[in-house]
Amino acid sequence: MTIPKKKWLWFGLLLSLVIGSNVMVYRVEWEAPLPSGMALGSLFDFMITIPLLVYIFIIRKRYSLKYVLPVMIAGYGAAMLIIPQGYLAGYSFVKYILFAGEGAFLLIELYVIYKLMVKIPAMIKSYRAAVTENPTLHHRMAAAWDQHMEPTRMRDIFFSEMTMYYYSLFSWRKKPLVNDQTYTYHQKTSAIALYIMLIHALVLESIGFHFLLHSWNPTVAIIALVFNVYTLLFFLAEIQAIRLCPIRMTDQHLYLQVGIVKQLTVPLEGIKSIHYYQGPEKLTKEEARHVFDATAADFMKEKPTFELEFHQPVEARFMYGMKKRVTKAHLRLDEPQKFYSSLSEKINTMSNI
Known part of the structure; x- marks a missing residue:
């Protein structure tokens, strides 16, 4: 919303x-x-x-x-x-009242964390044993979590943070998932170059801006530095997730994941049609509310190649548990004809069952 x-x-x-x-x-x-x-x-x-x-x-x-x-x-x-x-x-008494409220809130959060910590060993075991159609980090974590705890907003925030830290810091030796079910969407775009440029600009800005802020207020300078480091990790995670998590099509579902920011899982029987996109380059805000954009960020801002239409609205998920209901998805792939033929065949097979 x-x-x-x-x-x-x-x-x-x-x-x-x-x-x-x-x-x-x-x-x-x-x-x-x-x-x-x-x-x-x-x-x-x-x-x-x-x-x-x-x-x-x-x-x-x-x-x-x-x-x-x-x-x-x-x-x-x-x-x-x-x-x-x-x-x-x-x-000065105001801060003590505020800190008392924060302390009470922290105790509640610690209790929730304690309940989570108790179940973490079992969740890790389930994660390692999880067999899912889509073996990406987020889907395996969700499968392991749902075996032991109810889905909550805390889970979504936890997954978002874990996903960002994993892809930005611990995924550099991983190789992209490549098989007949996967379709890359970044190799013919400037998506990776765009994020590298943003990282370069962020690092240069952080160095100069930090010293400027430090001369005015050291506390504000430290806060700004923390935000810049967090943003740097986010950009690195986006690069890795785009590389390592291509679009995946199985016999039952289509998995659309764009970096670490957004993802959409659609049952194949829920797809009404796939056709080459003939719409405008830029959607109105009202139209964009009902469309899942599965294209990579690019300097050129090219139009999508395909538009998928769904029989019923499907829930798209974003970072930190944000959601929206969509009726269409836009895609631009490195091998468009291969994807089009495969998905069209599966849709026809589903409709004939």
Whole structure:
């Protein structure tokens, strides 16, 4: 589920007003001193108003209410950076209340982690013994998890992180899966070159920007460095997943995985048709909501080769458990005719059963 464009605009406008007004209050020189309660009002904005906006526009009906607490902590951190220290002297108790809430939340999370740790040996055993149609990391982990625990949002987040770290750090000796069931989609594109260029730019930007930030605020510099390292690992994981996880077609399913970001599993009997794509180069936002884009990122932004249509909407899965229902998929492959012939034959066989 995505947030409509108008809601994004309203969210950005209200967030800018709240943050901008508070920044202006403490950066403009006033003739009279600020009221003693001004800092308390600013803390209220950052720890109550902003989390409330995030809840209304983003979290509500999409994620658990527990995600409000990290937003409150981030708001407190932002307030510490914006409000001069002299104004916060009388409100040191706020951070203790916040940390107490975080401590209670952490205890609950530790209990959940404990339950997970107890079952990890059995899950690892199931993972090693798992026999699935699609032997990629994510599908094998899902098969092992589902034998011992119920699917949850925590599982999706855990899988996303594990997948990123595995492909970015531990998959460099792996060879791409190549057989009659696999179809690559990146060799005739500039997808790998694009990510290499982004990595190059990120590394150069990180070095210069880190020293600039460090001269202003060492804490902010460290936070920015952590985000840049995380982004670097993400780009490396994308390169490896694109190489090692081609599109796979079995006798029962079509597995579409694009890097580590998105994947779609479609039963072959659920595919209505496959035809060469004749649509526009760029879809409208309304059309894109119902289409799964299984093409690799590219400098040239070429049109897809094929369009698949489904009998019923199919659930596409994205990083961190995000989902959407799609009725079509767009593909661009290195061996299009081979894929077209194979899938058309399987669809005809299914329809005749």
